[in-house]
Amino acid sequence: MARDLFLPLVAACLLSLLLSPAVRFLTNLGLPRFLSGLTMILVSAGLIVASVWVTIPALTQWMESAPDSISHILKHERELKDTIENIQETSQRVSDAVEEIIEQEPEANVLVKPEENWGESLLTSLQTGFGVGIIILTLTLFLLTHGDSLILNLIRVSAKRKTRRKFIKLFRRLRFEVGRYLAAVTLINALCGAVTSLIVWYFDLPMPWVWLVLVTFLRFVPYVGVAILAVLLTLISATQADTLWLTLAPTLCFLVMMNITGLLIDPLVHGMRLKINPIIVFVSVVFWGWLWGIAGAIIAVPMLTIILVSAQTLEWIRVSQIMTVKSK
Numbered sequence: 001m002a003r004d005l006f007l008p009l010v011a012a013c014l015l016s017l018l019l020s021p022a023v024r025f026l027t028n029l030g031l032p033r034f035l036s037g038l039t040m041i042l043v044s045a046g047l048i049v050a051s052v053w054v055t056i057p058a059l060t061q062w063m064e065s066a067p068d069s070i071s072h073i074l075k076h077e078r079e080l081k082d083t084i085e086n087i088q089e090t091s092q093r094v095s096d097a098v099e100e101i102i103e104q105e106p107e108a109n110v111l112v113k114p115e116e117n118w119g120e121s122l123l124t125s126l127q128t129g130f131g132v133g134i135i136i137l138t139l140t141l142f143l144l145t146h147g148d149s150l151i152l153n154l155i156r157v158s159a160k161r162k163t164r165r166k167f168i169k170l171f172r173r174l175r176f177e178v179g180r181y182l183a184a185v186t187l188i189n190a191l192c193g194a195v196t197s198l199i200v201w202y203f204d205l206p207m208p209w210v211w212l213v214l215v216t217f218l219r220f221v222p223y224v225g226v227a228i229l230a231v232l233l234t235l236i237s238a239t240q241a242d243t244l245w246l247t248l249a250p251t252l253c254f255l256v257m258m259n260i261t262g263l264l265i266d267p268l269v270h271g272m273r274l275k276i277n278p279i280i281v282f283v284s285v286v287f288w289g290w291l292w293g294i295a296g297a298i299i300a301v302p303m304l305t306i307i308l309v310s311a312q313t314l315e316w317i318r319v320s321q322i323m324t325v326k327s328k
Contacts, residue, residue, distance in 0.1 A: 003292050008132055011295065012139035014302050016147060018182040019044065020175050023144050037144035041137050048133060051213040170313040178305055188265060189219040195257055200233075203250045205240055220298040222281055224289070226258050275324045276304055 019040040026036035155167045193215035201208035214232075218225035230251050237247045284304050288296035304323070311319040 004132075007292050007295060008135045008139065010299060010303070012136045012143060014182065014299055015044065015136065015140045016143035017175060017179045018186065019140065019144060020179050021183060034145050037141050040144070041141045044140075045133075045137055055210050055213045166314055170310060173309050173313050174306060177309055178302065181305055182302060185220065186216070188261065189216040192216075192219060192257065192261055196229075196233075196254055199250055199253045199257070203237070203246065205236055205250060207236075217298060220301065221285055221289075221294075222301060224285060224297065226255075230255060276301075276308060277323060280304065280323055 019037075022040050023033070023036045026039060027033050031039070151171050155164050155171075158164050158167065190212065193212035196211040196215050197208045200211055211229075211233075215229060218229055221228075233254055234247065234251045237250050281301060281304065284300045285297050288300040288303070290296075292299075308320065308323055310316070311323065
């Protein structure tokens, strides 16, 4: 029920942690803190708008052309075609029967909600997302420019010096480790997206540039994100390829690249996530995905990272022991 309130707050906190190293770098160069934060916010907004501008029209075009491509592929499958025709005939008979029942009972006062096509639903979602995005970017700017003073005021509330020192250490670690983690993951995901775009371009599939955006965001979702990308890539390949090999080759290359990245690059760049028990990671992704949708699934692992850093800094030993994997 509180998703519309808490999701922008959490997203703004994570985005501020992601942008804080760049803001600190610009501040050290002599740029005022407000201008540094505003610059990074404008850059982030530009990247988001460019991603949506590139992705949505391409996906819409593919969705319009995909049925014709699939029909062309299946035209020789007579048995499957007959099954589809039988389903269509059955559906039409059911629709006719329902219309006859409605016509026989004119006095019944039935309110029928007008159907909304997928284009209108997409436009509504984009409008809602635009409003939420404005809130997130505005709050992120406030956190980047005035977050330090707010944190200091919160720390001063505690009367114990030892507690104040712990919280100061906690906020420093959150800014450094979580910010570095988010920056590293974003960079790796973008590189994986670029390689995936090259794979799609090499096999002459449509929308090669779109995969840069899709992989960058969906790879934040462990396990599930890569599976969604593999299925989507297979579907697009099936609508374009003439043979089974050409259908599976792009997906196989993509999965090999994902495995190499997961086994070699990820452990070297961000070992923090790998210390968390995989069961907890998976359950967290499922829970936040169920609660907040795709946005919740994307921020699930960064939230776990924040919890683990807090547990280690504040000496929540039991929480840290439960979340981490013990080395043998």
